[in-house]
Amino acid sequence: xxxxxxxxxxxxxxxxxxxxxxxxxxxxxxxxxxxxxxxxxxxxxxxxxxxxxxxxxxxxxxxxxxxxxxxxxxxxxxxxxxxxxxxxxxxxxxxxxxxxxxxxxxxxxxxxxxxxxxxxxxxxxxxxxxxxxxxxxxxxxxxxxxxxxxxxxxxxxxx
Amino acid sequence: xxxxxxxxxxxxxxxxxxxxxxxxxxxxxxxxxxxxxxxxxxxxxxxxxxxxxxxxxxxxxxxxxxxxxxxxxxxxxxxxxxxxxxxxxxxxxxxxxxxxxxxxxxxxxxxxxxxxxxxxxxxxxxxxxxxxxxxxxxxxx
Numbered sequence: 160x161x162x163x164x165x166x167x168x169x170x171x172x173x174x175x176x177x178x179x180x181x182x183x184x185x186x187x188x189x190x191x192x193x194x195x196x197x198x199x200x201x202x203x204x205x206x207x208x209x210x211x212x213x214x215x216x217x218x219x220x221x222x223x224x225x226x227x228x229x230x231x232x233x234x235x236x237x238x239x240x241x242x243x244x245x246x247x248x249x250x251x252x253x254x255x256x257x258x259x260x261x262x263x264x265x266x267x268x269x270x271x272x273x274x275x276x277x278x279x280x281x282x283x284x285x286x287x288x289x290x291x292x293x294x295x296x297x298x299x300x301x302x303x304x305x306x307x308x309x310x311x312x313x314x315x316x317x318x
Numbered sequence: 319x320x321x322x323x324x325x326x327x328x329x330x331x332x333x334x335x336x337x338x339x340x341x342x343x344x345x346x347x348x349x350x351x352x353x354x355x356x357x358x359x360x361x362x363x364x365x366x367x368x369x370x371x372x373x374x375x376x377x378x379x380x381x382x383x384x385x386x387x388x389x390x391x392x393x394x395x396x397x398x399x400x401x402x403x404x405x406x407x408x409x410x411x412x413x414x415x416x417x418x419x420x421x422x423x424x425x426x427x428x429x430x431x432x433x434x435x436x437x438x439x440x441x442x443x444x445x446x447x448x449x450x451x452x453x454x455x456x457x458x459x
Contacts, residue, residue, distance in 0.1 A: 165355050169348045176398045177339050184335050189328030196324055253432035262416045262441055269415055276397050277404060278411040286412040290448040294440055
């Protein structure tokens with residue numbers, strides 16, 4: 160086996176990929192930091208409290224979900240953990256939240272990265288958002304209409 | 319508001335991401351290149367070819383999905399190595415975007431008080447469904 164070729168090509172591909180990502184990510188993260196500073200997510204989440212209640216989550220969850228959707232799960236989880244100290248949530252509600260944000264998170268960063276490697280970012284983004292809404296609403300609907308979930312969301316199951 | 323501090327904080331975050339990129343992209347590219355040169359890449363791809371064709375991907379797509387279970391960055395490294403069309407790139411990106419880092423994320427969800435296995439299982443199903451539909455909807459090869 161041609162190990163020299165393996166090492167050379169590893170170096171070439173890694174270098175160009177990392178360079179490409181670096182050029183995209185640095186300005187992007189500075190931009191996101193700026194958006195956080197001007198508080199756009201708070202403004203948006205105030206409007207989305209109603210939507211949050213529609214899927215059976217407390218209104219406070221809207222902010223955590225907006226953060227996770229746009230910036231990423233790490234920041235989002237931080238917000239959610241802080242929120243959980245103030246608001247009690249059932250296992251079903253936590254599952255609902257993670258189905259929504261699990262399938263679709265960090266859309267700003269990831270869409271741009273996927274576009275950079277050559278995919279059609281718009282299609283990837285639309286596909287993820289639609290899938291996340293489809294499965295999220297389906298889970299909400301199913302648990303609403305089956306007996307098990309009623310028991311599951313009793314006080315006993317609050318975590 | 320201090321623009322300088324914003325830039326500083328953003329750069330700090332970016333630096334961490336770049337370290338992560340280096341940490342995950344180099345080993346991933348190395349493994350794939352070693353597989354390619356030893357002929358195993360073709361064998362693995364041939365094995366997955368019949369399953370991957372349902373969502374319009376070549377057999378190599380399976381490797382991108384597997385790499386995606388380490389981190390999303392490893393999947394991106396895999397995409398840089400293998401040779402696929404724009405349509406296939408879009409499909410495999412959607413797949414790994416919906417379903418990635420399954421072990422780690424199911425642990426996080428369970429720790430937060432949810433049902434990790436159920437949520438991850440649902441994401442797997444969702445990824446297959448989304449890619450199946452995309453394969454039909456996107457024109458071309």
